[in-house]
Amino acid sequence: MIDSLSITRTLFEDFRPLAVTIFYAIGYGAIGIFLWGTWIQIRKYRYGTAYAVTGTLISRFKQMTGTMLTHRTLVRRDHAAGGAHALIFFGFALLFLGTSTITVEYDILKPLTGMRFWYGDFYLWFSLVLDVAGFMLGGGLVFMMWRRGWLKPPKLNYARPDRSPADPDYDRSGYRIEDWAFLWSLLIIAVTGFVLEGMRLVWLQGRPEVWDYRWWSPIGSAFAVAMRDLGLGAETAGTIRSGLWWFHGLIALAFIALIPFTKVKHIFTASASLMLRDPLAAQRLPRVPDSQESVGFSYITDLNWKQLLHLDACTKCGRCHEACPANATGAPLSPRDVILSLREFANKTLASGALPDQVELDIHGKSPGQVSMETLWSCRTCMACVEICPVAVEHIPIIVQMRRKLVEAGDMDPLLTKTLQTIAKTGNSFGESKRKRGSWTKALATPIKDARKEPVDYLWFVGDYASFDPRNQKVSQTFAGLLQEANVDFGLLYDSEQNAGNDVRRVGEEGLYDLLATANIEAMKNAQFKTIVTTDPHSFNTIRNEYGDFGGTFEIEHYTTLLRDLLTSGRLEVTRPLGYRVTFHDPCHLGRFNKGYDAPRDILKMIGCELIDMKRCRDNSFCCGAGGGRIWMPDPVGVEKPAQNRIREAAFIEGLEVYVVSCPKDLTMFEDATKTTGNEGRFVVRELIELVREAVASPVVLEAPVEQLA
Amino acid sequence: MATKILVAVKQVIALDEDFEIRADGKDVDADFFLRDLNEWDDFSLEEAVKIKEAGGEVEVVVVTVGPEEADESLRKCLAKGADRAVRIWDESMEGSDSQAIARVLAAAIKHEKPDLVFAGVQSSDHSFASTGIAVAGLLGWPHAAVVNQFDFSLGATQATIRRELEGGVLQMMNIDLPAVLSIQLGINTPRYASLRTIKQAAAKPIETLGLGDLSLNAAEVGEVGSASRVRRMYIPEKGRAQMIEGSLAEQAAKLAAIIKEFKGATV
Numbered sequence: 001m002i003d004s005l006s007i008t009r010t011l012f013e014d015f016r017p018l019a020v021t022i023f024y025a026i027g028y029g030a031i032g033i034f035l036w037g038t039w040i041q042i043r044k045y046r047y048g049t050a051y052a053v054t055g056t057l058i059s060r061f062k063q064m065t066g067t068m069l070t071h072r073t074l075v076r077r078d079h080a081a082g083g084a085h086a087l088i089f090f091g092f093a094l095l096f097l098g099t100s101t102i103t104v105e106y107d108i109l110k111p112l113t114g115m116r117f118w119y120g121d122f123y124l125w126f127s128l129v130l131d132v133a134g135f136m137l138g139g140g141l142v143f144m145m146w147r148r149g150w151l152k153p154p155k156l157n158y159a160r161p162d163r164s165p166a167d168p169d170y171d172r173s174g175y176r177i178e179d180w181a182f183l184w185s186l187l188i189i190a191v192t193g194f195v196l197e198g199m200r201l202v203w204l205q206g207r208p209e210v211w212d213y214r215w216w217s218p219i220g221s222a223f224a225v226a227m228r229d230l231g232l233g234a235e236t237a238g239t240i241r242s243g244l245w246w247f248h249g250l251i252a253l254a255f256i257a258l259i260p261f262t263k264v265k266h267i268f269t270a271s272a273s274l275m276l277r278d279p280l281a282a283q284r285l286p287r288v289p290d291s292q293e294s295v296g297f298s299y300i301t302d303l304n305w306k307q308l309l310h311l312d313a314c315t316k317c318g319r320c321h322e323a324c325p326a327n328a329t330g331a332p333l334s335p336r337d338v339i340l341s342l343r344e345f346a347n348k349t350l351a352s353g354a355l356p357d358q359v360e361l362d363i364h365g366k367s368p369g370q371v372s373m374e375t376l377w378s379c380r381t382c383m384a385c386v387e388i389c390p391v392a393v394e395h396i397p398i399i400v401q402m403r404r405k406l407v408e409a410g411d412m413d414p415l416l417t418k419t420l421q422t423i424a425k426t427g428n429s430f431g432e433s434k435r436k437r438g439s440w441t442k443a444l445a446t447p448i449k450d451a452r453k454e455p456v457d458y459l460w461f462v463g464d465y466a467s468f469d470p471r472n473q474k475v476s477q478t479f480a481g482l483l484q485e486a487n488v489d490f491g492l493l494y495d496s497e498q499n500a501g502n503d504v505r506r507v508g509e510e511g512l513y514d515l516l517a518t519a520n521i522e523a524m525k526n527a528q529f530k531t532i533v534t535t536d537p538h539s540f541n542t543i544r545n546e547y548g549d550f551g552g553t554f555e556i557e558h559y560t561t562l563l564r565d566l567l568t569s570g571r572l573e574v575t576r577p578l579g580y581r582v583t584f585h586d587p588c589h590l591g592r593f594n595k596g597y598d599a600p601r602d603i604l605k606m607i608g609c610e611l612i613d614m615k616r617c618r619d620n621s622f623c624c625g626a627g628g629g630r631i632w633m634p635d636p637v638g639v640e641k642p643a644q645n646r647i648r649e650a651a652f653i654e655g656l657e658v659y660v661v662s663c664p665k666d667l668t669m670f671e672d673a674t675k676t677t678g679n680e681g682r683f684v685v686r687e688l689i690e691l692v693r694e695a696v697a698s699p700v701v702l703e704a705p706v707e708q709l710a
Numbered sequence: 711m712a713t714k715i716l717v718a719v720k721q722v723i724a725l726d727e728d729f730e731i732r733a734d735g736k737d738v739d740a741d742f743f744l745r746d747l748n749e750w751d752d753f754s755l756e757e758a759v760k761i762k763e764a765g766g767e768v769e770v771v772v773v774t775v776g777p778e779e780a781d782e783s784l785r786k787c788l789a790k791g792a793d794r795a796v797r798i799w800d801e802s803m804e805g806s807d808s809q810a811i812a813r814v815l816a817a818a819i820k821h822e823k824p825d826l827v828f829a830g831v832q833s834s835d836h837s838f839a840s841t842g843i844a845v846a847g848l849l850g851w852p853h854a855a856v857v858n859q860f861d862f863s864l865g866a867t868q869a870t871i872r873r874e875l876e877g878g879v880l881q882m883m884n885i886d887l888p889a890v891l892s893i894q895l896g897i898n899t900p901r902y903a904s905l906r907t908i909k910q911a912a913a914k915p916i917e918t919l920g921l922g923d924l925s926l927n928a929a930e931v932g933e934v935g936s937a938s939r940v941r942r943m944y945i946p947e948k949g950r951a952q953m954i955e956g957s958l959a960e961q962a963a964k965l966a967a968i969i970k971e972f973k974g975a976t977v
Contacts, residue, residue, distance in 0.1 A: 288906075295906055410902040417902045424905060425746060433726035433744075511905025 577608025750830025
């Protein structure tokens with residue numbers, strides 16, 4: 001009978017005391033370098049401006065841990081890479097925990113109390129688990145190498161759309177060396193670990209407490225058996241083991257020491273980034289405090305510490321690069337490159353204990369690390385990047401803050417300048433008279449109530465496009481008719497309504513946004529209503545998420561939920577199921593921004609349409625290109641526009657009859673794109689409202705009001 | 711000694727498509743006024759601010775003749791980089807024509823003693839295109855109109871300018887300083903004044919001057935001091951235009967009917 005206490009691994013077996021001392025010295029040195037490097041990173045973040053974390057750290061920690069353990073954000077749109085990451089992550093985590101367990105016994109419990117637990121059954125199970133962990137780690141790493149070396153997904157190509165091949169920072173080849181060094185060093189650590197295990201078994205094959213239990217380390221023993229059969233003797237194995245032991249140990253320690261200086265630090269920065277995640281980062285942009293002298297970001301030190309940390313969290317996974325509509329249509333913008341540029345800039349300028357001259361801190365421009373005006377103005381603020389980022393990097397607030405600085409300096413497209421001036425003057429982007437805001441209602445048989453003069457249930461915030469654009473006016477009239485038929489009590493603000501400001505804010509003209517939001521809030525407060533309804537997702541977003549910061553907290557819904565309710569409750573009745581084969585375009589501000597994915601789809605089902613979703617749907621919906629104020633800026637000529645790219649995607653759907661939208665800007669963008677891509681006549685673009693109108697052909701006769709019965 | 715550039719600006723009236731003429735028939739009903747800085751003045755102010763930003767000691771002073779509402783336009787000028795703003799007004803100035811306004815501005819220029827005076831070529835509402843030139847006449851200063859390029863170094867006694875003439879011809883000339891120049895659109899790209907800077911400019915003081923401050927008397931301004939008076943303002947009868955809709959055949963039939971109607975034939 002073998003004493004269970006002897007079933008263990010003797011640490012430093014056959015080591016001279018000096019060797020052990022040297023090993024500990026190197027170990028402490030590695031930890032020292034790690035701590036020093038960590039301090040350098042923390043010092044860098046401390047150069048950022050203040051940021052107050054909301055909510056409790058515990059709830060944030062729980063949410064981060066949940067995300068990490070489920071790998072929820074990592075498997076999205078790339079199951080293979082997410083799965084391989086999970087293998088590496090859990091393999092690494094288990095091996096780390098295993099090593100820590102040994103440390104707890106050997107360096108703490110045993111010297112202090114004489115207690116031991118790392119033997120017998122526990123030791124055997126421990127060996128098995130760690131062998132599996134090592135296998136997972138190695139397997140994940142090999143897959144990642146195959147992916148990088150052979151699959152070469154385009155999103156891992158670091159070539160930048162905002163630089164030309166002649167620029168020194170065009171393809172960031174330095175990162176590729178780091179990527180491979182990371183994979184190889186981890187793989188070498190894992191493989192040498194197994195070899196070491198095998199060598200120890202061969203070396204100690206004479207001891208039954210080792211050899212008889214070898215299969216608890218299946219990979220190590222398979223290797224050991226093979227080597228023994230090939231004629232490896234115990235003594236030779238012992239010698240190899242001594243050499244390899246140092247090799248394995250030194251690489252592992254070097255790896256630890258280098259964590260803060262390499263991409264490995266994402267272990268910490270990505271976790272912290274996930275913990276600091278703002279779920280409304282793109283939906284609710286930061287307000288400029290009244291006391292603040294300058295506006296927007298000019299210098300790297302204008303970023304807050306959380307944003308500096310976000311820069312370091314990026315793992316260059318390329319998901320945002322792939323999702324970005326600007327990048328997809330050849331604009332000089334990749335959200336990934338904005339983040340990486342600023343990271344490189346921060347690493348260059350904030351690495352030491354003292355700040356360089358302020359000129360050196362300017363992040364605007366075309367030098368390495370700087371972000372150019374053309375890049376910033378290419379952004380549609382569609383939120384595709386923020387939404388898909390697995391480590392919660394928030395690109396949009398940074399881009400808009402940088403735009404605020406550009407607006408302040410007047411560095412923008414002349415057409416945009418003109419539009420902003422027009423909005424400031426007339427309260428709408430069409431340059432129409434304020435008085436004409438309600439003109440579209442004149443075509444209605446029944447006038448719409450003036451919510452400023454009488455109380456209503458629903459205040460309809462119409463928005464610029466639905467008020468002034470002739471095509472969208474028709475949709476507004478149709479929607480009004482539907483509401484009237486369903487006996488919904490609703491009214492308008494008429495000429496007291498102004499542009500809601502959503503896009504003005506995303507352009508970066510915060511002063512004008514403040515003015516518009518304040519004026520609208522005042523007008524809303526002077527009206528009596530229960531809920532706001534709007535057909536415009538952009539207005540919907542800013543009223544829902546941003547007006548609160550300006551003193552206006554209102555209940556608001558997008559028309560899709562209201563129409564769904566009216567259809568469900570029978571106040572609108574489908575008399576003519578349409579039977580069309582349709583696809584639905586999720587508007588950024590309804591879908592990604594406010595998670596309104598289902599109501600429009602439910603309506604389509606209720607009115608009898610056959611919905612075939614495009615590949616890029618719901619959270620992966622592809623922006624029409626109009627967001628972030630881009631609708632007021634000309635797109636480059638001769639290059640595919642995002643809306644065209646999208647229509648071409650829809651055109652792949654066999655037998656498509658209707659491309660359904662639920663946003664006024666989408667109607668404009670996609671009707672245009674259908675013509676310019678030559679798809680006119682193949683299918684039509686329709687507002688969901690228009691389809692509902694068609695399906696609810698004859699008005700439902702409801703009970704007559706009481707006074708009429710009398 | 712700082713170089714002082716005085717920029718004469720005007721708050722103009724813009725109109726919507728729908729508006730009404732005042733009961734006395736001499737102007738548009740003030741209810742329909744949309745006020746804004748004259749487009750040309752954006753360019754003349756930008757030219758002055760550019761000189762200031764090029765370096766050296768330069769002071770840019772914007773001056774307008776108008777009631778309190780004009781402060782809004784002056785604030786926009788301050789937001790865009792003017793150092794000081796002066797508004798001159800007296801009830802008696804109501805109804806002034808370009809000559810009377812020029813008289814007030816000339817008095818202000820004597821008061822301010824600038825080295826250069828910029829004005830817009832014209833105002834978008836009244837389009838007299840004479841105020842700037844009349845100021846030069848009253849001061850006895852050299853002047854140049856429709857300037858679309860301006861080269862000048864601080865302290866120089868002359869400037870080189872380029873003017874737009876008829877038929878696309880350009881004229882380069884030297885002009886002795888001090889001088890009055892009326893600036894044409896397109897000479898530069900006016901900057902955008904963000905709402906924030908306009909709001910911040912609200913804190914800057916606007917000097918207000920009256921008749922007495924400029925040693926003027928009521929007889930020199932307003933309708934009495936003007937060489938012209940408005941008799942009537944009206945909207946001329948518009949010609950008719952009609953979109954013919956329907957199928958091709960219907961359109962053709964309608965068109966034929968209209969032609970016949972004009973010919974006086976019976977259908």
